[in-house]
Amino acid sequence: MTPRTSDLVPGPDSDRRSGGNRFAAGLAGLLPPDELARALTAGGRWQPYPTVNQRPAWTAVDQDFGKRLLAEVENEHAAPWPELTASGYLRFSVDGNRQLFETPYLQRRDRLARTVLATALATSPADRARYLLSAIDGIWLLCEESSWCFPAHEPRPLPDQQAPTLDLFAAETGALLAYAASVLGPVLRTEHPMVADRINREVRARVLLPYRDAAETFWYDAGNNWNPWIHSNVLAAALLVESDSSGLVATVLRILRGLDHYLAHVPADGGCDEGITYWWCAGATLFECMEILYAATAGTFDAFALPLLGRIARYPVVAHIGGPWHVNFADGFALPRPGTVVPGLLHRFGRAVGDSDVIAHARALAGPFGRCPMPVTPGASLGRSLGVLFDADWAATSVDDFPYPAQAWMPDTEVLVAREHPGSATGLFLAAKAGHNAENHNHNDVGNWIVAHDGVPVIIDVGVGNYTARTFSDERYDIWTMRSSYHNLPTVDGVEQAHGAAHRAAQVVATVDRAGAELRLDLGPAYPSAAGVRSWSRSVRLQRDGDEPWIGVDDQWDLDRDPDELALHLMTATPARCDAPGVLTIGPLLARFDHDRFDARIETVDLTDDLLTRVWGRAVHRVTLTARTAGRAGSHRLLISAAETSQPSPRSAPPTARRDQ
Known part of the structure; x- marks a missing residue:
């Protein structure tokens, strides 16, 4: 049986604050490699959320969210998928324009995430079949792209398919396809096995192998959002796709070493000098790494007692002004973009570290930012959306007042x-x-x-x-x-x-x-x-x-x-x-x-x-x-x-x- 998200992390009453000396050797030293290997779910068998065939789980999803999402997907169902062109890719090297390529690139991924959810949420077999074909169109389009890397992060004017660049959005694309395969897997494997095989092949070639085999990149030992953001997506993709257990263990160990580099740079007070917008790509993705590892090892890998994690969880509480407004030093937005703020994720983070203020703050965020990630955006990716939709504790909670600490x-x-x-x-x-x-x-x-x-x-x-x-x-x-x-x-x-x-x-x-x-x-x-x-x-x-x-x-x-x-x-x-x-x-x-x-x-x-x-x-x-x-x-x-x-x-x-x- 697929566990609820609420079963994957400790509840709000848990005392998670005393770390002792357990973390003296860092995350990479929390478990010996052989113990980690025994604890990890066998390669390619991790199933964190229900598949499309587990109908009771999907019919229990918030009905208001389901109706709104299905209406949006139905409206765009007959429209052509956004087009990506070589000239659009080249524009960055010509005049620095990023939006010409990035906008349709992200629109493709948003639409695919919505369509995967619609396929699982549709109540009639006929609608599920229609949406499945649309999801396959999106999957195939992403697999056919020459690169998953943003032009701004690609060292060449046009990408080289034989030497894929792993950036933030290549990693996100890998996780998106891996989660799509996880939800749609039983149908894909029986009715469209070539699609399932293509996902596995492309994710391995463009994400897992470049990550594991490349020399350490500029972001691997960095203290900015690239480190946990990429690692959270590589980790999810590896657990969902990697069938070789030794390769999976090697990937996870490398991820833990990389996250230790990140934690060495994080201010001891848990602050985010990149601003509140990037906390959702840094502190939040660090939490996702810890949550995924807790779930994939059935709780054997448990880093939530690390005191720094508790301080990181509090940053959104500290940076909040009122309603939807936030302190926006650095490249932040005083009014975060839709989809950036995912209250349900912060609620899980608060429960994991046992901080009642963080929990209350997350519940209050559900007012201005909504209880469900709608529409699905890069800030509320397919993985984040699934985490919210199948969190029974979040579904049962009500909107709260913000804690508004004095200072x-x-x-x-x-x-x-x-x-x-x-x-x-x-x-x-x-x-x-x-x-x-x-x-x-x-x-x-x-x-x-x-x-x-x-x-x-x-x-x-x-x-x-x-x-x-x-x-x-x-x-x-x-x-x-x-x-x-x-x-x-x-x-x-x-x-x-x-x-x-x-x-x-x-x-x-x-x-x-x-x-x-x-x-x-x-x-x-x-x-x-x-x-x-x-x-x-x-x-x-x-x-x-x-x-x-x-x-x-x-x-x-x-x-x-x-x-x-x-x-x-x-x-x-x-x-x-x-x-x-x-x-x-x-x-x-x-x-x-x-x-x-x-x-x-x-x-x-x-x-x-x-x-x-x-x-x-x-x-x-x-x-x-x-x-x-x-x-x-x-x-x-x-x-x-x-x-x-x-x-x-x-x-x-x-x-x-x-x-x-």
Whole structure:
């Protein structure tokens, strides 16, 4: 009998927090190779989810999800499958365009995943037969593709079929086909054995053999999302397809060594310096690796007591603002794309590590993001969709309230978050970062901060637009969204922060207590010598104690010269108005500045990139506070409060911080 997903991981009441010394040798040393070999399901026989012939399991799937998915598949059933062309592949090497090829590439895979599910969910044999043929069309099209690798990740303008490149999406394609074969397997093997054989052959040739036989690649020992993202898909494909037991064990051992490399880079606080969007491709895929191995060894391989896993699971709780909104430092999206957030997966992660806040947060996410992954997207792949659909505990739970912790300080990632009202999205919310300018998916943003009100961002990090050839090239920091002058940061004589690990925050101190939370840092080292910054002390504080909560941003600078221009920048989601001297109205907020020494200029930044317009609409806005007389030493306070709250002027504001802890 196929186990429920809820049987594959420990329940929420399990005490998973004490790891002891079990992990001293890493994941690869958790089980001796011979014991791992005995525990692993025999090659090619792992069956984590019901097959299409196990009708009671599929008729029990959420009926609302089934109706919506079947309607969508029926609407596209007669339409031609998206076309992939050599000229589309070449466009990346010609002008850097990624979307021309990537869009139909992903549409093919989304459609195949939906069609596989529709085949299993269809209630009539005639509909199942129709959808099966459509699924076979999709399977065959993917098997006929010259490459499963994105053009942006391929070292040649066009791929070489004899030397396949294993990237993120080649690995995902392998797992997609392997899961499709797992669900449709009994029918394929009896009615279309050549299709089943083709899947096995192509997955082995394009994913398993390149992974196992190639020299270690740049991502194998990396600390970014490539490592667990690829490994989670290779692991699933190997367990579902690899018929040679010795080959399977060798693959799993190599995966464990690779994941140990990843864990060695993960901040000890469990943070994700790539931002919340990439947590779903990094922390979430790491969990999937652990969950798959737990299931495939009948619980013998159990890494969920590793303390770092528990801290990784908490990151989405920490990075949450309110409703669908999230802190989006680096290449993140303040409003995640549909399919990226899979609440059911996070619910399983919370149960596995025994964290009630993570469990509650996942249940609350089901409100804005839905209980089922619909439509199936690359963020909610076929494997993730199956995991949600056959999780009995998730199906039985109800939507919850977000836990909304009062504050959190991640000392290794160097990110602070705090909210005015613990347990609620109402009022002020602050996120601030220190860090350095060589982080994964880095923006030049040391000392940046975000303010939200009632769960919605107001003073913002704009985020990132569509990727092009420039995005990961020497021209990355020519893109305006990556530059410090389009973050909530200063410039001196027009000089912005510079890229590189040496350009980092110094003297970083965080204070959190019942009265509020504060991050202090020197962001001077983030600037190149041309800026002449000896030091730039910044304090960002949320003060919740008292009748008039506020957020204060205090800057104190020491330069090596009297600059011609000194400016402080603010990026806002709504237009700012200067209704009175020294008072900016920004949506529901008032921001008070020293109008005796600074002038305010407000400009609109038009948006044309569809990823940015989806989040912010047709424009964002930039406020520039320019010093009237820029001295080599000086200070400034920006004081932010809710518009209905009366606040003192910045020069007579309360002290910057309480440092009693």
